[in-house]
Amino acid sequence: MIIGLTGSIASGKSTISAMLKEKGYPIIDADLVARLVVEPGTSNLREIEHTFGHAVTHEDGTLNRDALGKLIFDDPAKRKQLNDLMHPAIRSEMLRQRDELFESGQKTLIMDIPLLFESRLQHFVDKILVVSVTEEMQLQRLMSRNSLSEEEASSRIQSQLPISEKEKGADAVIYNNGSIEQSKEQLERILVEWDI
Ligand SMILES: CC(C)(COP(=O)(O)OP(=O)(O)OC[C@H]1O[C@@H](n2cnc3c(N)ncnc32)[C@H](O)[C@@H]1O)[C@@H](O)C(=O)NCCC(=O)NCCS
Ligand SMILES: Nc1ncnc2c1ncn2[C@@H]1O[C@H](COP(=O)(O)OP(=O)(O)OP(=O)(O)O)[C@@H](O)[C@H]1O
Known part of the structure; x- marks a missing residue:
């Protein structure tokens, strides 16, 4: 089974991907x-x-x-x-x-694909996990992680589909506005639900 991990820029895909890696799932990372x-x-x-x-x-x-x-x-x-x-x-x-x-x-692997929806790669994967954040949080995290101005960060966000559209195409969503621990709990519930 292939899990497609996606979201929007700075929504927290790498953070979730690191948790999955720690659990032993092999990751194919499109950015890498x-x-x-x-x-x-x-x-x-x-x-x-x-x-x-x-x-x-x-x-x-x-x-x-x-x-x-x-x-x-x-x-x-x-x-x-x-x-x-x-x-x-x-x-x-x-x-x-x-x-x-x-x-x-390997029986299960993760494909971390930021542009899964934009590039219409849904057929590559069996299930889609979207990591979502509010646009305010996304802007804040992106500006601070990449040392970008608000304008530069906004233009990167605008270059992708709105996250609300991606949520509509998801089999499960992690809402990554809270703590990393809260996101980890959401991930664990999804893995149990998917029985993987
Ligand atoms: C433009 C480049 C050189 C900028 O490099 P930089 O180190 O600053 O960013 P990095 O590669 O870490 O990407 C960060 C994030 O930007 C977003 N992003 C990258 N490329 C694109 C793109 N073509 N369109 C929209 N968003 C993009 C993704 O959310 C990605 O996770 C680089 O992003 C790139 O080579 N992009 C083209 C390839 C691509 O589409 N990559 C996305 C994964 S398929
Ligand atoms: N729950 C959280 N609480 C606080 N900071 C967080 C949380 N999740 C992620 N971050 C931070 O927000 C930034 C963006 O997260 P991350 O790099 O995981 O996003 P990404 O979706 O992989 O980004 P990109 O699309 O650019 O590759 C990072 O600096 C990360 O450390």
């Missing part, structure tokens, strides 16, 4: 895969540099994530260009990791 497919020397990174210019790479040849983030979160056309370029590579690497895990005998 997205880093893997643009390592120096990859054709994806060369294409990104060709499309967005030299300012999006550091002198040592690695991707300048801040510079690329500033370009794409504010500009839907540029974001689509980047998504079209990266998403096929991200998807195929995630499926490769999934096959490897099932072949090694």
